[in-house]
Amino acid sequence: MRLLIINPNTSAHVTRALGEHIAPMLGQGWQLDCVTARFGAAYIASEAAYAIAAHAVLDAWSSQGGSYDAILIGCFGDPGLEALRELAGCPVIGLAEAAMQEAAKAGRFAIVTGGARWAPILQRRAAAAGLQDQLAGLLVLSESGAELLADPARALTRLEGAARQVRSESGAESVIIGGAALAGMGEALARRLPFAVIDNVSAAARAIRTAASRPAPAGPDGAGYHGLSPELLARLQA
Incomplete structure (x- = not known):
């Protein structure tokens, strides 16, 4: 089982803390990939930072490639939750x-x-x-x-x-x-x-253990995107 943990802010120590707390709760049989946002705020503290974090979540997911059994958005506020659920094709959990x-x-x-x-x-x-x-x-x-x-x-x-x-x-x-x-x-x-x-x-880790549904990605929306990373653009057009 593969879990992707996305930290929507740029603080790598928070990413490490998330992985260290969740790994023992999931136990053996899980591979955790932890990724930190490539851009945005060091700590999300405003509506503007929250909006940027939602983009950073999609960017981080698209940069990883491959498929996952579950994804965790590691921010209490869940930026990008609905958007990533639309695209990911696996359960997406928000703190x-x-x-x-x-x-x-x-x-x-x-x-x-x-x-x-x-x-x-x-x-x-x-x-x-x-x-x-x-x-x-x-x-x-x-x-x-x-x-x-x-x-x-x-x-x-x-x-x-x-x-x-x-x-x-x-x-x-x-x-x-x-x-x-x-x-x-x-x-x-x-x-x-x-x-x-x-x-x-801890609540998110318990939710990951019980998440079972694998919704199908929504597919292309026909929008004309500009200025996105090639990886994210490819995911949006898949």
Whole structure:
């Protein structure tokens, strides 16, 4: 089984962290190919960076060649998710969608993540998944995930306080800790808090294990593309 992990930002250390967290969860029988965006933001922190990341996801996928049994978009916000699903011909998993779908099984959920401009992006992602009514609360810390990761001990304290606050205010059954750079921190908090906490990267790994459908690519759309990489252009015209 082959899994392609695409990090839509240009921070290679986040790519490594994703692979290191997911590989043991999938176990033997999986080959992981991890790729970092060739262009874009070091950390996605705005609508503009998010839009660029969606292009970077398609570019990264097309540059790999070959076929995969599943693809993971390693960003809590899932840029390019629908577009890649249209093209890839295999299950495409997003960190945010996977975590929200898992949390929604237990009822209403809240989210804690880093990056001041992420709230509307995540609200749209919940709506796209049909889960807007189950999103009970959203607490966005001013620090980005990368800034939180620079001091893991302080990050855990900040995230714990935020999780307690958003659950108290929202009455949610569970709290998602979102952010590719924060892989594993949700699990650490789950051992410290008296309510359900979902680590977004771990939820995505579980979704990969159970993904079974292999949708057929949509095929060419007849659009006249200009200025794209030859690899992406070939995929769009296949």
